[in-house]
Each structure stands twice: as C-alpha cells, then as structure tokens.
Amino acid sequence: MTREEAEDQLREAGTVDDDAFLLLDTAIACAIHDSPFRDERPARRLADAAADRLAERILSEGPDDALAETMASDLRLNGDLLAYDDPGNTDVIDVAERRRGLSAALSVFYLDAARRAGVKAQGVDFPNHFLLRVETPAGPVALDPFSQGRVVMPSELTRRALLAGLTPHVADRLDVLMAPVSDRQALIRLQNVLFSRAIRAGDFQSAERSAVRRALLDPEDHRPWLDVAAAREKQGALNGALDALARARAVAGQEAPVHQVAMERLRMRLN
Structure with missing residues (x-):
C-alpha cells in the first residue's frame, strides 16, 4: 500500500x-x-x-x-x-x-x-x-x-x-x-502520542503526518490542522503552514480569531 x-x-x-x-x-x-x-x-x-x-x-x-x-x-x-x-x-x-x-x-x-x-x-x-x-x-x-x-x-x-x-x-x-x-478516539489518542514524541525528537515530518491522520480521522475537529501548520512551519514550509491554517479556519468557522493572527504572522515571514 x-x-x-x-x-x-x-x-x-x-x-x-x-x-x-x-x-x-x-x-x-x-x-x-x-x-x-x-x-x-x-x-x-x-x-x-x-x-x-x-x-x-x-x-x-x-x-x-x-x-x-x-x-x-x-x-x-x-x-x-x-x-x-x-x-x-x-x-x-x-x-x-x-x-x-x-x-x-x-x-x-x-x-x-x-x-x-x-x-x-x-x-x-x-x-x-x-x-x-x-x-x-x-x-x-x-x-x-x-x-x-x-x-x-x-x-x-x-x-x-x-x-x-x-x-x-x-x-x-x-x-x-x-x-x-470510541474506537476512533482511541486511534486518535495513539496519533496524539506519536505527534508529541515526534515534536520532542525534532522529527517534524513525522509530526506533520500524524497530525494529518488526526485531521482525516475526525474532519470536524480543527485542532489537528493547527498541529499540521506548526509542524510545517518548523520545516520551513510556510506556504503549506498557511494552507493548514486556512483549513483549520474553514473547519472551526469565524469564531477562532487566533487562526487569523497566526496566518498574518506567517504571511509577514513570507514577505
């Protein structure tokens, strides 16, 4: 596979x-x-x-x-x-x-x-x-x-x-x-563990993948996309981080202004 x-x-x-x-x-x-x-x-x-x-x-x-x-x-x-x-x-x-x-x-x-x-x-x-x-x-x-x-x-x-x-x-x-x-939440818990371990080890690609899996398994939760953005930013992939923040905002709606603040910060780094 x-x-x-x-x-x-x-x-x-x-x-x-x-x-x-x-x-x-x-x-x-x-x-x-x-x-x-x-x-x-x-x-x-x-x-x-x-x-x-x-x-x-x-x-x-x-x-x-x-x-x-x-x-x-x-x-x-x-x-x-x-x-x-x-x-x-x-x-x-x-x-x-x-x-x-x-x-x-x-x-x-x-x-x-x-x-x-x-x-x-x-x-x-x-x-x-x-x-x-x-x-x-x-x-x-x-x-x-x-x-x-x-x-x-x-x-x-x-x-x-x-x-x-x-x-x-x-x-x-x-x-x-x-x-x-639920079994879904049990598996998401495992991905959370993997994300935390990968971040501590500085393996930001692995951290990004685990956060993407959480986002796919629970598409109504915006928080995994914030972790995707953080992992991508650590890798220097700023456009990818902005895309992840946009996805988080689309899932969470307009009631999460912190996403906009983070997006503006990343845009400033790109300019």
Missing part, C-alpha cells in the same frame, strides 16, 4: 459513523501512511489469532480474565519497558512483530479481538496512560494492556489520577475516570 492509498483509506474512515469504524484496518492504514510499502500480514495474523483464542477462552472464563490471558499470556503482548521511546511502540505493524508497544497501540489488538469475540470492551482516555474498560457480570473493570492486561483497582485509578494532576473530587469519581471512548 502506498502512502496515498493509505491516506485515501483514512479519509474514508473519517466519513463513517463510529459504529462502522474499522479499528484494525484503520490502524494499519495509519502505520503504512507513516512508513509505506510494508507487509501488513503480521498485524492481521496476530489479530486473527487473538480473536480465535479469545473466543475459546470466553467459554470458560470471565471476560476480563479471558481477554488479559489471551493477549498477554497466549500472545505475549506487553508494554515495552526496555525501549519505551522506540518509535515502533506506536506502530501496530511493528508492535505485532515485536509483541511490545505502548498501551494505546496494544489496545488496538485488545479491542479488535474483543469485538470479534463478543466481549464488550472500550478504550478509556485516562490521563497519561490509555486503559481499557471491560464489562463483566460484576460491573466494569479497568485493564492495563501495558502491564500484561492486569486489572487496575479503583484505588489505583484514583492514585494515578491525582498524580496526573486531577483534583481530588474528580479523581474519586470512577464514572469519570472510566468514561469510555
């Missing part, structure tokens, strides 16, 4: 309702958009194996145990503690080959397997760390894909929330801490 073909697939994914959003296919398209002409079969083989194994386990185990055991024990998916900043940790094709990655990338395989095996699971956009919410007969539980899919107890959720800077009256509310997000 070429980068252009991947971009077309992402653009199409941005037009469908959340119920029709194909998480695994779109995550693979994101990976190929970043680095084209790669073999996507390892990711698909892993996803197929996960779905088949989970379907077997769910017959005799609870949904949370079955999901965690399938992904972490049977298929050896886990967080990358030794090379946490490795760019491959955000790429689902690399993750499938290495069986290591960040929580947001590992969650793609958890969520895909859960959908296909009939386990009700959703992403949780927890501060600083992506988690999963799995519905069980005893109520929802939080799983951490980075830590072998272990259950995160409510007290631990509160502790993590306080460390992340949430106020105590928010950190005590499990309904807020475990609020689910």
Whole structure:
C-alpha cells in the first residue's frame, strides 16, 4: 500500500459513523501512511489469532480474565519497558512483530479481538496512560494492556489520577475516570502520542503526518490542522503552514480569531 492509498483509506474512515469504524484496518492504514510499502500480514495474523483464542477462552472464563490471558499470556503482548521511546511502540505493524508497544497501540489488538469475540470492551482516555474498560457480570473493570492486561483497582485509578494532576473530587469519581471512548478516539489518542514524541525528537515530518491522520480521522475537529501548520512551519514550509491554517479556519468557522493572527504572522515571514 502506498502512502496515498493509505491516506485515501483514512479519509474514508473519517466519513463513517463510529459504529462502522474499522479499528484494525484503520490502524494499519495509519502505520503504512507513516512508513509505506510494508507487509501488513503480521498485524492481521496476530489479530486473527487473538480473536480465535479469545473466543475459546470466553467459554470458560470471565471476560476480563479471558481477554488479559489471551493477549498477554497466549500472545505475549506487553508494554515495552526496555525501549519505551522506540518509535515502533506506536506502530501496530511493528508492535505485532515485536509483541511490545505502548498501551494505546496494544489496545488496538485488545479491542479488535474483543469485538470479534463478543466481549464488550472500550478504550478509556485516562490521563497519561490509555486503559481499557471491560464489562463483566460484576460491573466494569479497568485493564492495563501495558502491564500484561492486569486489572487496575479503583484505588489505583484514583492514585494515578491525582498524580496526573486531577483534583481530588474528580479523581474519586470512577464514572469519570472510566468514561469510555470510541474506537476512533482511541486511534486518535495513539496519533496524539506519536505527534508529541515526534515534536520532542525534532522529527517534524513525522509530526506533520500524524497530525494529518488526526485531521482525516475526525474532519470536524480543527485542532489537528493547527498541529499540521506548526509542524510545517518548523520545516520551513510556510506556504503549506498557511494552507493548514486556512483549513483549520474553514473547519472551526469565524469564531477562532487566533487562526487569523497566526496566518498574518506567517504571511509577514513570507514577505
């Protein structure tokens, strides 16, 4: 698949309702958009194996145990503690080959397997760390894909929330801490992580591509185009930055004057 073909697939994914959003296919398209002409079969083989194994386990185990055991024990998916900043940790094709990655990338395989095996699971956009919410007969539980899919107890959720800077009256509310997000938002979270890492590393081309993917996946959000503009400006592509700002303004409407200020600043640099 070429980068252009991947971009077309992402653009199409941005037009469908959340119920029709194909998480695994779109995550693979994101990976190929970043680095084209790669073999996507390892990711698909892993996803197929996960779905088949989970379907077997769910017959005799609870949904949370079955999901965690399938992904972490049977298929050896886990967080990358030794090379946490490795760019491959955000790429689902690399993750499938290495069986290591960040929580947001590992969650793609958890969520895909859960959908296909009939386990009700959703992403949780927890501060600083992506988690999963799995519905069980005893109520929802939080799983951490980075830590072998272990259950995160409510007290631990509160502790993590306080460390992340949430106020105590928010950190005590499990309904807020475990609020689910759509598969689309889960994938956008992964692109946000990639953008932040690329900016810190000074890889502004990679940052631009990740921001473009966010813009395509959620065409009603103007903010990704602001990040595209920032990444292009860092590369000296001022006309491209102006185009991105114009796109942001077109999506946001006239109620965002900051875009006009930024456009005037870039025009002055061009003159």
